[in-house]
Amino acid sequence: MQKQVVIVGAGISGLMAAQHLNRAGIDVTVVDKGNRPGGRMATRPFEGAVFDYGAQFFTVRSERFASFQRDWEAKGLVSVWNTSTHPRYIGPHGMNSIPTHLAQGIKLRCGVKVSQIFESGGQWNLEIDLDEVMQADALIVTCPVPQALALFGFEIPALKQIEFDRCLALMAILESPLELPESGAKQLVDGEPISWIADNQRKGISAISNSLTIHAGPKFSLENWEKNAEEVALKMLGGRKASAWKLHRWKYSKPSVLHEERSFVASAAHPLVIAGDAFGEARVEGAALSGLSAAERLLELL
Secondary structure: OOOEEEEEOOOHHHHHHHHHHHHOOOEEEEEEOOOOOOOOOOEEEEOOEEEEOOOOOEOOOOHHHHHHHHHHHHOOOOEEEEEOOOEEEEOOOOOOHHHHHHOOOOEEEEOOOEEEEEEEOOEEEEEEHHHEEEEEOEEEEOOOHHHHHHHEOOOOHHHOOOEEEEEEEEEEEEOOOOOOOOOOEEEOOOOOOEEEEEEHHHHOOOOOOOEEEEEEOHHHHHHOOOOOHHHHHHHHHOOOOEEEEEEEEEEEEEEEEOEOOOOEEEEOOOOEEEOOOOEOOOOHHHHHHHHHHHHHHHHHHO
C-alpha cells in the first residue's frame, strides 16, 4: 500500500523534499500556515512597488545546489544580481518566484496551521484548524525548530539548543533617493541598528523608485520587538521621509545556533525527520540541501 507522507512547512526546504519524494513515487502533501509557499523567501507588492522582505538573494557553494541553480537560470527563474565573494542570485520577479516554481506539481495546502502532532496506531496525527486531523505514515517537519518542537507531545533534547535571531523588516517608499552602491544594496558592517538596505527597483523587481527593504539587526529587533509599528518605522527610517511603509516581524529570521547535521531523524520506527535552515548552514542553499537530506533519509526509513 502507498505510504502517505506529510511535510509541514512550504519553504524551500519542504518544497525541495517534496519534489525529491515525488520523483521517487511517494505520495506527498505539504501543509503551511502561510497564504502562499516560500516561507522567508517572501515577496510582497504594495502601493505599486514590489519588495523582497525576507531572504534577499542566495549564493551557491556546493556542486549539488549548483545543479539546481543552473537549471533555474536556464528556465529564467533566477539571475545574477551582483557579485561579492560569490555571485548573488535572485528571482527576476522576486525571491518568492523560486518556491512558487518548486510548488508546481506538489499537493499543497496553504493557510493550514498545525496545532499538535502525535503518534497513534502507528500513524502520525496532525491536528489542524477547524478540528480536522490529517494522518500520515511518515512526516518531515521543516518549520523553524522552536515552532516544530512546540507541536510534539515529547521532547527532542538534541534540538533544544537551536536558537534563532529576530529581524524587523521595513518596506518603505522613500520620498528622496538614498545613497547606495551601484548594485542598490548595502550590508552594514556592524549590523546594528540596521544590518541591510536594498533598493528593489535597482534590484530589478520593482517599477517604483526608492522602494527599499530595510532589515534591522538582531539586537535592535529584540529590543524593539514589542513596540508599535509606527515607533519602529521612525527609528529604522532614521529621519528619512517615506510616502508609504509596512513593517514585518520575522520572529525566526536566522538561526544563531545550528545543528551540525543536514537533517535529524527524530523517530525511525514511525518515520519523522526534521529539517530546515538550522541544519548544516544558515543560508538558502543550506535549507535546500537540508530538505534533500530529509527526503533521502525518509526514503531509507520507508
